[in-house]
Amino acid sequence: MRFPIILFIATMLTGSCMQQQKEKPAIRPYVFNDSGLKVITTIINEKAGTVSMLYGNKAAMDYQINGFKAHQPNEMFQLVTFREQDNKFWFGSYINGELLHVETVKTQAAGQPTYNVQHYNGPTISAADPARRTDFILSLPPAFYPCEPHLSTDKL
C-alpha cells in the first residue's frame, strides 16, 4: 500500500527535475545588425524557402510609412534574406534560419538608385539582377503597424 504513495511522491519530485534537464537549444547568432533601421515589411518566398525583412532609414520610412509621394535622396533600404527553417519549438511554424544575403538600395539626388548585395550563405545573386532587384525592393508595400500613420494602399 505504501509503495504507490512513495512512488507517487517520488514521481512528483522527479517530474519537475526532468523538466529542467531538457536539451539546451543552440540559439542562432544574430549576424545582421539593423543599425537603427526600422522594419518596413516581411516577404516570404515559399518556393525558394526564404523569408526576407525589409528595413529602412528615416528617409525610407518617410517614403514608405509616412506617405511621401516620391522618393527622396538618401533613402536606404536593406532587404535581409534568411533561409526558412522549422521552428524547433512549434511544429506548424517556420522561422527565419541562417542569413543568406543583405541587399542595400540607396536613392540619390539624380540618376538610378545604387544597389549592392552582401552574401553570407547560400547562392549568389547574379550580376545581371541589380535593376530588377532594385525595382522589386522599392516596390514592396509596407506592412500595417497600428501605431503610426500608414498609407500602404496608395502604393499597391
Place this chain on the structure above:
Amino acid sequence: MKISNRIKIFSLFAGICTVGVVAMAFTTKVVDNPPVTGEVEAPVVVKNMLQRACYDCHSNKTDIKWFDKLPIAASIVRRDVVTARKHLNFTEWDKLSKGEQDSFLWEAYNMINAGNMPLPEYAALHSNAQVTKEELAAFRAYLETKRVKVTNTIDTVHTAAVTTTNYPIAPTGIQFSPEFRNWQVMSTTSRIDNTTMRVMYANPIAMKAIKEHKINPWPDGAIVVKVVWEKEVDSEGNMHPGKFLNVQYMVRNAKQYESTDGWGYAKFETPTLKPYGTLLTAQSCASCHKAANATGGIFDLPTSN
C-alpha cells in the same frame, strides 16, 4: 506485557488506517464523467493514442485508478482533470469550431512533442499513457494534411492607424506602447497551422539575455512583442503581411506574474488595439507556453540545431 499491549494498540490503529485507506480507494469519487457530446475524429492510430494518453484528463471518459483515489492523490487528480477539461475536452469536440478543433490538435501535438504532456508525473504512474515515436509520427503526418493554404490576394485596405498616445491597457496591467518599433527583431515566423505571419521584437534587456544565453529564466524587465498579420499572396507567389490582427506582449516579472510562470501576457486586437481577454486568458497563454520550457517560455527563437 506492557510492550505487547503497545504493539497490539499500534497494530489495531495501523489496521484501522489501512482499512480506511483501502475503503477510500474503492469508494472515493474523484470526478464525475458528464455525458459525451461529440468525440474527436482522427485516424485510428492517433485516436487510440489520444484515448490512451490524454482521455483520463481531457475527456468525459476519465478512468480513475484505485491509487488515484488515495488521500492527497485524489485532490491532485481532481484538480488536474478539472483544469484539463476546461482547457480541452476531446469528448465535447462538437462544441468547438473547425478552426478551434484544428488549433487544439496542433497544440496537443506540440505539447506531447515537448514532453509536457502527458504530465510526466501522470505518465510515470500510468504506464499505458506513454506516447510512442510511431504514434507521434502518425500524429504529425495527420497534421501535415491539415496545412492551411493562403488564398487571400493583396487587396487589404487598411483602416487608419491609432494616432492617440493614450494607449490601451490589458487586464494584466500591461499597456500598449509603440516603443517596440525601435527594438531589434528577434525573429519572424510563418504559420502553416493557420494563415498568419508574425514579427517578434525583443527589448534591449531581452536581446541581451538571448545573446548571453541567459534565458532560463529570463531576467525581469525582458519584453517580447509579437505583431501578427494575415498572409496575403501576390501574383508571383510571395507572401506579404495583409490584414493586421493583433500585437501580443510577454513581459517578464518573476514575482508579479508568478501564477503565469513569471510572464505577463497581453494582446491588443484590430487596428484600434482593443485589449483581449481576461486574467484567465493569461493562464491559458501560460499553459500553452509550457511547451517552450527549453527556452524559458518563449517559442520563437531561431535555433541552429
